[in-house]
Amino acid sequence: MPHLVLEFSANIRDGFDPSAVFPKLHSALAAAGGFRPQDFKSRAVRMDGYFIGDGSQEQSFVNLDVRTFAGKPVEVREAVSAAALAVLTEAFPDTLRETACDISVQITELDRPSYARLRSVDTTTTTSGS
Template sequence: MPHLALEYSSNARDPFDAAVVFAEIHTALAVAGGFRLQDFKSRAVRMDSYAIGDGSREQSFVNLDVRTFAGKSPQTRAAIAETALAVLTRAFARTLRETSCDISVQITELDRASYARTRSGEQPGTATAA
């Protein structure tokens, strides 16, 4: 944990290199949120089908959902969001300049009791709550 899910509209102007952007976000959030680098699981999805407001193609969006277990203080959650937002603002700078763009970050807290996983090397059927 954490899981990062990044969605962005297909009219984003910046060339997007997920490996570069996630490397920067992982490093920054490890400090801001107290995460271990090896625990990040991140993915990015370019959204070709979407609607914003009146449908103008000059409107764009970037949204990062940071999914982590509950228990971080409000100050830590705010630091995570602001840190990720700063990285995304740099990564999508041209899109911010050339379109009406909203970049947002949200923290989704997961309930440990309702989360299960299994890992490589574990015996089948030994999924554990994390």
């Protein structure tokens, strides 16, 4: 935890590279929210099926959903949102300049008792010798 789900409309102008943006998000959010960088699970989803406002292709969106367990103080949640928004603003300069783009960040608080997961055991083996 946390899980980051970044959705963006297919008409963004920037060449989006998750492997460049997610490390920056992880670092910024770890500092702002007290998360451990190794605990982030992130994915980017290009939305080919979307409709914004009147349907103009000159409108675009980027939305980051930060899913984490409930209980962080409002000031921490605000700092996490602000840090994420700063990183995303830097990641989509062409889209912001060339389209009516809405970049948003939301914090989704998960109920710890209803969250379930299975963590597999590391099955890699290390051998010495040769």
